[in-house]
Amino acid sequence: MPPNPPRVSASIALPKPALQQVFDNLRAAGFSLVGPTVRDRTIVLDEIACLDDLPVGWIDEQAPGRYRLKKTREPQYFAYNVGPHSWKQFLHPASLRLFSAEKSNGGWVFRPPEEPQPRYAFVGVRACDIAAIAIQDRVLLGGEFRDPHYARRRENVFVLAVNCARVNPTCFCASMKTGPRATAGFDLALTELPEVFVMEVGSDAGSEALRDTPWEAATAFDRGRADRAMRDVERQFERQLKTDDLPKLIYDNLEHPRWDEVATRCLSCANCTLACPTCFCTTVVDTSDLRRTKGERIRLADSCFNRDFSHVFGGNIRPSIRSRYRQWLSHKLASWIDQFGTSGCVGCGRCITWCPVGIEITEEVNALRAKAAK
Amino acid sequence: MPEQTHWLGAFLAHLSPRVQEKLLSLGETFHYSEGQTIFHEGDPSLYLYIVKSGQVAIDVHVPSKGRRSIMTAGPGDLFSWSALVEPRIETASARAVEETEALGIKGGALMDLCREDPGLGFEVYHELAEVISARLIATRLQLLDVLS
């Protein structure tokens, strides 16, 4: 085994149990490992320490409004797609203290919170989620203002990406050109084969994580098998979204009857926005002690499906479910493009799986095309 | 369009010269002093008025609230269109806010003229429809109380 870690952009093969050593290297380097694990019959993202914490042998069966796990006999570590969690729960947490204020000398003194800076290693990031992180980077770091809380969490994140081994009927990353293969934005990316992980080294940090592990240069045979596996995956997509007429299709159909139709099904429950890896909306709550001498400002995740989201003096700009569903979809697939230069959707399919009534974003967009409003 | 004093305003100015002349020939000028009541709500509506100078307030009396102005008419503006619409009864009161001169056109005579001269009749009622339409839109905004 070569003692030095592999160079960046090398393609290597790692015996699967040795992934544990990669975990150990990362922890020794000060990273907190978070990755997929089974809880409550769902694959969620949480702290992990060892390979056994991963959903070994589990696959997910996803459909509109449906999520089930099934145990298989093959000991695959990463044979599922994405669950309800996405990496935004670590980078853009649902609850965050922004600052505190204290009365002093007749005035107020404002203080930012002192928080320990977490260094995350994200284990098992799918290509769609890499794209989602990049989209949130653009929203929260790429504009006139930078979100300092996101920036603090985002720097030094280690990304161990996984190329999906299969496709669920809810996935459409290929249409959104975000997957299924991870091509950038990772420190390490692996394709799982029966005995080895074929890994691409994406950065120095990725290289370091492989130090002293039993890696070998990937043989042509290994690379061939990995490529074939990925091409098999690419052929499995059932779901598609045509994007070349976006955003115009949506802007031209803001009064389409389809919005009325989907409003009869949508519960405005906000699940889709919670599960969506790019949704970023938040609200703030101010709290104080009884004597009004100390105050705090807390940022909370919010959703455009919440009625109060569009509250102004005198009432609500979007009082109907129809208007709120239209806001969500038109933002995700149309105005996002004008705001940030890319679509807001990565094709992960979470909104389809986690919608309690099984509304499918791809079907809704197609319906706007099928009988376009006169 | 002949050069006329600016009080011709929207109503008269949009009529053809022939019709304008006919209307002006039917008109008589009334003078009102500041605060003078021009007519009360419920009075028979005898004249269609066009303000020549000054300002007229259109009031509605609301029990327990008193007199509320819902509109003011300035030079060129038309008021008391009820003179041309059955049952020809004033639907509000009119009061001169300041010293005012107004051209009054007898409603009955004008209606007869409209019947005899359909071309003139069309023009008059067409312009009247425009005035009432603009009033209606303004009234909707008042009703919605958007500035509250």
Added chain:
Amino acid sequence: MLPRPAVIQAIRPEAAGIATYTLAFVDPADRDAYHFLPGQFNMLYLPGVGEVAISLSSDPGEPRVLGHTVRYAGDVTRAISRLKVGDVLGVRGPYGSHWPLEEAAGKNLIIVAGGIGLPPLRPVILSILSQRDAFGRVLLLYGARTPADLLYTREFGRWREAGIEVNVSVDTADENWRGKVAVVPQLFYFVRMEHKNTLVLTCGPEIMMRFVIYEALARRIPKNAIYISMERNMKCAVGFCGHCQYGPNFICKQGPVFNFAAIEPFFGKEDF
């Protein structure tokens, strides 16, 4: 961004439920560093209560003291109504886009305001006063619900003397009112103006602005010569919380002042 402490230097009641708060930053460095353009807004913060977006209504040429005309409407503004001169609150800003004074140079201006829509336009009027010759005819069309709701009436004389044609109306009045009774869009019928080389700046309830735009377009003023100020739920003011979105625009960044031609596809769309 953290709010900076500012002290209330003066409180002037303007109408029922409306008062102007004049603020000055406590730290002289903040006072020196702060500048704003007409149409922009600050976030005023009361710890433990919350923040509210309030347009600046004072003279941009005197940015060391900042005027905010506040209508008492929700939790935060009602808490502000209980403050006194000398109290301190948090201020961050200025945010948002501004009225196009540079583009207006040499042109005629029709400023149309309804109710609480006048405060965000007052900085425009004050800027014009300080360089009156830079502009052509300047008309103000302003209306409130009743005479008691009219704002800044003390200043109309000074504005008229400086060559601004001030036209005022109320929606309804009693017999003591000697002015016009009309809704704001109707004020267009009382004035004559050139449609060429004229900009319209308007602020007020959205439905009022809709009718103002109809009147302006009916008088052949081009769509891109009309500017409006939009309002949406404002929380972070820096384009992150997503609340103030209006189509592809964030009211806190691309707005609140918009060129009408730019947002025409969305303007007036029901529940948008």
